[in-house]
Amino acid sequence: MAKQIKWMKVDADTQISVAIASPAAGPTNPNLTDLEQQFDWGVWNYGTCADSVTIDSASNDNFIFEISDADYIADIKSKIEEYVREWKESAYTCEKNLRIIEFANYDSTAYAAGAGHKYDAAVAFLSSATANAGLTTEANARGISVTALANKIKTNHESFITKDAQISGIRGMLYDRVASIGVNTTSVSTALASYAGIHTNEIVGSATTAEVPYYKPEGLDARFNAENGTYNLGV
Secondary structure: OEEEEEEEEEOOOOOOOOOOOOOOOOOOOOOOOOOOEEEOOOEEEEEEEEEEOOOOOOOOOOEEEOOHHHHHHHHHHHHHHHHHHHHHHHHHHHHHHHHHHHHHOHHHHHHHHHHHHHHHHHHHHHOOOOOOOHHHHHOOOOOHOOOHHHHHHEEEHHHHHHHHHHHHHHHHHHHHHEEEHOOOOOOOOHHHHHHHHOOOOOEEEOOOOOEEEOHHHHHHHHHHHHHOOOOHHHH
């Protein structure tokens, strides 16, 4: 048998809780027989120790407490729910950061103002060989043919749209996964299994592969690059 406990770190030398005195020798887990840490939440650490360890939770002054199954499960659930809130926000932050990298060569104002119009004109020209005034003017100013310009516009626009859709899709998938996270509160062991489950990884990609978190959005950029065959290629 083992006791379920929660505790704050202690001084490595004195074993006095960091909540009581600043740890001169550095913070560490208390020296308890068979101590096994299972998760942490804020300043608290959770786990088990040998049943032979004496812990008087009622009068304890070193911030080490034995807790019930119900309290243990409740705190696991609260910790997972905290991850869900953080990861939902992080999904959009990671998406924004990836867009900054991938679309660095696109001026957002200019692109928003003219991309659709220029793309339609380029596609129309490549289909009918009839150029509008804008394409002709830009091609002459650039010193290339209208055909070359139209092909550049078409290629760049379609590349942008593809990347935009991929990034939005990956972010949406991760957000949906995070939103679907639940906690099995049947027992301490099932709640801990739920906690472990949200920290699993998966392999993505084909031409290049990457091991990325299944839920945690911080792997969004590696996932995008692996799925595009550019992971670890310096592209």
